[in-house]
Structure formats: structure tokens, C-alpha cells
Amino acid sequence: TFITNDTAKLDPRPTSYEYIVIGGGTAGLAVANRLSVKHAVLVVERGPDIMDNEVVNNPFTPFGTPSPCHFSMTAPPQVGFNGTRLLPLTHGSCLGGGSSINAMMGSRPTFAGMSALEALGNPGWGWNDFLPYMQKSETFTPPNPQQHTDGADYIASAHGFSGPVGVSFANPLVAPVMQNAAINTSETIYGLSLSPDLGMGFSGGHVAHFYHHIHFNDTLKAERRSSSAWSYLYPKKESRRGLTVLTQHRVNSILMKAAKDGKGNITATGVLVESTEGGPILTFHATREIILSAGALYSPAILQRSGVGNSTFLKNLGIKPVLDLPGVGSNFQDQILLTNVSFPLAPGANTTDITAPGRVLLGDVVAHPTVRNAFGENGTDLLNSSVDFTLSVGGVVNAEAFSVQTALTANAYLMDHPIIELFFNPSPDSTALRAWSQSILPLSRGTVRINTTDPSADPIPNAHFLTVDADLQIAVRMARGIAQAAVTPPFSELIARDALERAGVPGVGASDEEVKTWVLATYTPGIHFIGSNSMMPKHLGGVVSPELRVYGTTNLRIADASILPLSVFPHTTLGLYGVAEKAADMILKAVDSSMWGS
Numbered sequence: 001t002f003i004t005n006d007t008a009k010l011d012p013r014p015t016s017y018e019y020i021v022i023g024g025g026t027a028g029l030a031v032a033n034r035l036s037v038k039h040a041v042l043v044v045e046r047g048p049d050i051m052d053n054e055v056v057n058n059p060f061t062p063f064g065t066p067s068p069c070h071f072s073m074t075a076p077p078q079v080g081f082n083g084t085r086l087l088p089l090t091h092g093s094c095l096g097g098g099s100s101i102n103a104m105m106g107s108r109p110t111f112a113g114m115s116a117l118e119a120l121g122n123p124g125w126g127w128n129d130f131l132p133y134m135q136k137s138e139t140f141t142p143p144n145p146q147q148h149t150d151g152a153d154y155i156a157s158a159h160g161f162s163g164p165v166g167v168s169f170a171n172p173l174v175a176p177v178m179q180n181a182a183i184n185t186s187e188t189i190y191g192l193s194l195s196p197d198l199g200m201g202f203s204g205g206h207v208a209h210f211y212h213h214i215h216f217n218d219t220l221k222a223e224r225r226s227s228s229a230w231s232y233l234y235p236k237k238e239s240r241r242g243l244t245v246l247t248q249h250r251v252n253s254i255l256m257k258a259a260k261d262g263k264g265n266i267t268a269t270g271v272l273v274e275s276t277e278g279g280p281i282l283t284f285h286a287t288r289e290i291i292l293s294a295g296a297l298y299s300p301a302i303l304q305r306s307g308v309g310n311s312t313f314l315k316n317l318g319i320k321p322v323l324d325l326p327g328v329g330s331n332f333q334d335q336i337l338l339t340n341v342s343f344p345l346a347p348g349a350n351t352t353d354i355t356a357p358g359r360v361l362l363g364d365v366v367a368h369p370t371v372r373n374a375f376g377e378n379g380t381d382l383l384n385s386s387v388d389f390t391l392s393v394g395g396v397v398n399a400e401a402f403s404v405q406t407a408l409t410a411n412a413y414l415m416d417h418p419i420i421e422l423f424f425n426p427s428p429d430s431t432a433l434r435a436w437s438q439s440i441l442p443l444s445r446g447t448v449r450i451n452t453t454d455p456s457a458d459p460i461p462n463a464h465f466l467t468v469d470a471d472l473q474i475a476v477r478m479a480r481g482i483a484q485a486a487v488t489p490p491f492s493e494l495i496a497r498d499a500l501e502r503a504g505v506p507g508v509g510a511s512d513e514e515v516k517t518w519v520l521a522t523y524t525p526g527i528h529f530i531g532s533n534s535m536m537p538k539h540l541g542g543v544v545s546p547e548l549r550v551y552g553t554t555n556l557r558i559a560d561a562s563i564l565p566l567s568v569f570p571h572t573t574l575g576l577y578g579v580a581e582k583a584a585d586m587i588l589k590a591v592d593s594s595m596w597g598s
């Protein structure tokens, strides 16, 4: 593998590769790794290589600590209490992308979620077909006897044991006394039962220990973030003669030409690349395929700059349309988080038992209530929202797209897909226990659009958070879950009696209006952006086919979070490695079949 930020070092500079991967982030590096076993692959990554950065590598660095990989853009004003709110959209830009800065919480989709994805017109994406790809990516470290005594468990058949991505529980388990109290309390408030393993695809309300994307070396007793860079790129055994990685260079656009396949499809022939410091525009050609993996914020922007998107919109920006695909940048969505809820510890609490000085991870245990757990038997009545607003802002390309997605979401609810996440961890300074709640499967939809042809400018991502009523009602339930946890033993016994008041959370007796006010004033993005190049039928606004090929092209595929049409990955990363493995498999099989055919 050759990693450089200097094109002069590509000497003589090859101008042609078999495959070009745009974006060396979470999914991009995984795809590149698999393709480069037998093929010449160029990865172009806008951010730097920060291999030795301790802030990033140490999994116990307090979440959110700035690093050269942390970037943020501000979304257009979103709904808020008494008007609008400006919310930061954080993302990673370096080798590893989001996986180099995320909270490493490892979760997977459920059987119900993957059924919804498949029913949307994506054969081959159901749970049974998808599980082997998640397993292929993973080396799971089973809990040792002490971790097991402290509560961690697993189901071997769910996991992979020889893939590049390290998945393990912290060793020793972080604050097991706190974890077990949180589990018991969650069981009580939502009527849940303990699940041995989050990765088995279980639907139905459950509570479980989280594992994290951490490489754990039993001999060295060392733990390191298992970013995609530290999984698929840096380790010696993953080194590839055929792989070139160009960092600190941005792909401005993709070059296309009319193909001679007789079906009117176009072919992606190369990319225009520029150093992020400026300088000449370079052209690199791809002889086989181009794989777009710049993430849900940037992949639609690159397509739009390349003339792929809604033709009218492109013409208004002065861009010559190459392919009219109205779904590009539509169906954009994110979950929401209720965060920063910090319950001060009970006076005299034994902090070493219930907090973990220097070893905090986000989300040590997680509760996953379903709509039945959170709202009772009539919970699916929630989903009677009108399409009008979403349609007017371009969140869906037509009313049918919204009604199909609503129906699939309702069906997932009936199959007991979790709708809420409630998770807990100690505060980094060991003075408090923190509660967080995250929505799953939101219905609000928005857009990612460029507003200039300047390739150095960020696109405008507008998720229109909480604009569908069901999402707001679920958010109110999320806040109520946090309040209930604070007054329900045994968790309540670990925190101060007036913890709820001091945390500023509406009490259990607060009215729905009071809770809604608090939600609108405090919610933040879930930072699991998806959907902006959705995998679904073209007439519903789909951008890629189940083979992840951009409709109307012969050889342009997308492998990143933008292809997910529904938010069925509660946390995205482990599922995205599955997407990347499946993408690589489909690409390589296409080569094999063309060789047999020739």
C-alpha cells in the first residue's frame, strides 16, 4: 500500500487505475481493501492521514475531543422551541472518516429493519443475506470470565472471528455496577428483557450490553479504536501492492461519457482531483468502476457537481445535466439525540464502583423499547402524518415515496423493531451518570444540496428534524424515559435525589407540552446521516439499484451511508462495513462474470 499526500511522489504518476474509490472513510477503505487484493485501486481522500494521533487512537479519549479529523458544518435553521435552532453536523474527514472520531458504539440492524429494506425493492438485502457480510468484516473478542461475571454475554453464531474490524467489550467492563443498575431500571420502565447479544438481529424490546469498535490485544492488554483505517488499511496483513491512497486531495467531480451498451447508460471514466491546498486540477481515469464513498453529506454533492441529479435544479445552478436523477440529495435523514443529561451522583456514592475514571465509553448499556413498549398496543397509530411538508421541501420526490416508506416503517413497528434507544455512561470527570436517548427509524426527511459550483464549498444538508409529528411524539417519549430512569431503582439510588431537577429535565409529572418544549430546546442531531442517495426503486426517488449501481450508469456505484433509504441501522458503522463488504463482493463477481463471458 502506498499512502501519500503528494502527487509528485506518484512517480511516474499513473493516470489510470482499474478502480477509483472516492473517499477513504468508513466504507471506502473497506471496499478498497477487498478490491485491491487483485486489482489496481486508487483511493482519493480529502482529509489527512493521522495514523499516530493518540486522541483518535485511544478509545478512552473523552468523546468529542477535537482532532485533525473533526469537522462540523451548521445545518440551516431547524425547528426549535420558540423558533429555530442552529445545529452542528459533525463529521470525520481523514483516513477512516467517521469511524476515526465516532463513539465506537457497536450495534447492528435487526431482522425487522432488514426486512423493511428488502421490501422497499432491494432483493438480497434481508437479514439472512446480509449477516454474512457483517460477519466477514469482524473479529469479535468474546467476553472473558471476568467480563462475563460482570454481565457481558454473546451469541457466537452472530459473529465473525477473522475479519479486519475489532469488536469487543472494554476490558475490564466499564463501571459494571452502574451498568447492571441501568439494565434493571430499563427493564422496569419499559417492560424489557435482557438480550444476550445486540448483534443477533433480534426484534422485540430488549436491553443489552453494548460492545464497541475496539481492537483488543489480549497479550499486550492494549485497546485501540478500530477505525476503518486501523482495520482495513494500516495493519501489515492488510497491505496491498495494488493500493494507492492519495490524501488531502478532493474529488471535484466525476467524468462521464455516453456508453455503447445500447441501453443509453453512461459510463464513469475518471475523476477531477485537486489538492485541498489548491493547485492544478488532475485527472485520474478508471478502467473498470468508480465507487463513490464520500458519505451521506458529500456523495450527493459530488454527483450534483458532476451533472447527476434533478435536471431543473442543476440547470438553475449553471450545471449541464448529464443524468436526470431527482432522488440525488433527497430522502436525507438523521435520528435525533437527547443528550447532555447529567445526573449528579448520590452523596457518598462509591465512585470507583459506578464510574470509571479515565475509561469512559459512550453507551455501556442500551435499552431498545419497541412501539408497543413505549406507546402500548395502538402505537402504530402514530404514523398518520401528512406528506405535505416533506413533499414541499423535497424530502421525498413524490407522495408515493412517503407513503411506501411510512407503510414499511409501520410494518417494522408491528414486527417489534426498536424505536428508541436509551443508554447510560459515567461522566468523564466521575461526578455524574449520563443518560442519552436516540430515536431510531425517523420519518422526517430533508435534502442535501449544493448552492454553488465551487467544489471547496460545503453542501447544505437539511434534515428537517422533527417535522413529522410521529418523530416529535417519539421524542417526547424519549424524554419521559430519561425522567423515569432517574426515579426508578436501582439506577435512581446511584444518583442524587434532586438529580432530575439539577439536570434540568422535566419531571415524570410534567405535561406533554412541557416535555415538548424541553425537547425542542435541547435535541441535537443523531449524527447518523443517511438516505441522500437512496437504494430504492427509481420511481420512488431511488439513486442506486440493489447492486448499488447509480441508475443510468454502467459502472458508477455508491458504497456509504447515503444509500440507506431507511434508518434501520441504529448505529451505522458495523452495518456499513457489511454494506462495503457486500459492495466489494458484487463488484468482484461482476469482473468474474465478464471474464467468463469474454
Ligand SMILES: Cc1cc2nc3c(=O)[nH]c(=O)nc-3n(C[C@H](O)[C@H](O)[C@H](O)COP(=O)(O)OP(=O)(O)OC[C@H]3O[C@@H](n4cnc5c(N)ncnc54)[C@H](O)[C@@H]3O)c2cc1C
Binding pocket: 022, 023, 024, 025, 026, 027, 028, 044, 045, 046, 047, 090, 091, 092, 093, 094, 095, 096, 097, 098, 099, 101, 102, 103, 104, 105, 106, 107, 249, 250, 251, 252, 293, 294, 295, 296, 298, 299, 302, 527, 528, 529, 559, 560, 561, 562, 571, 572, 573, 574, 576
Ligand atoms: C461524532 C460522531 C459519532 C458517531 N458515533 C457512532 C457510534 O458510536 N457508532 C456508530 O456505529 N456510528 C457512529 N457514528 C456514525 C458513523 O461514524 C458514520 O455513519 C459513518 O462513519 C459514515 O461512514 P461513511 O463511509 O458513509 O462516510 P465517512 O466515514 O464520513 O467517509 C467519507 C469520507 O469521504 C471523504 N470525502 C468527502 N468528500 C470528499 C471528496 N470530495 N473527495 C475525497 N474525499 C471526500 C471524507 O473526508 C471522509 O473521510 C458517529 C458519527 C460521528 C460523526
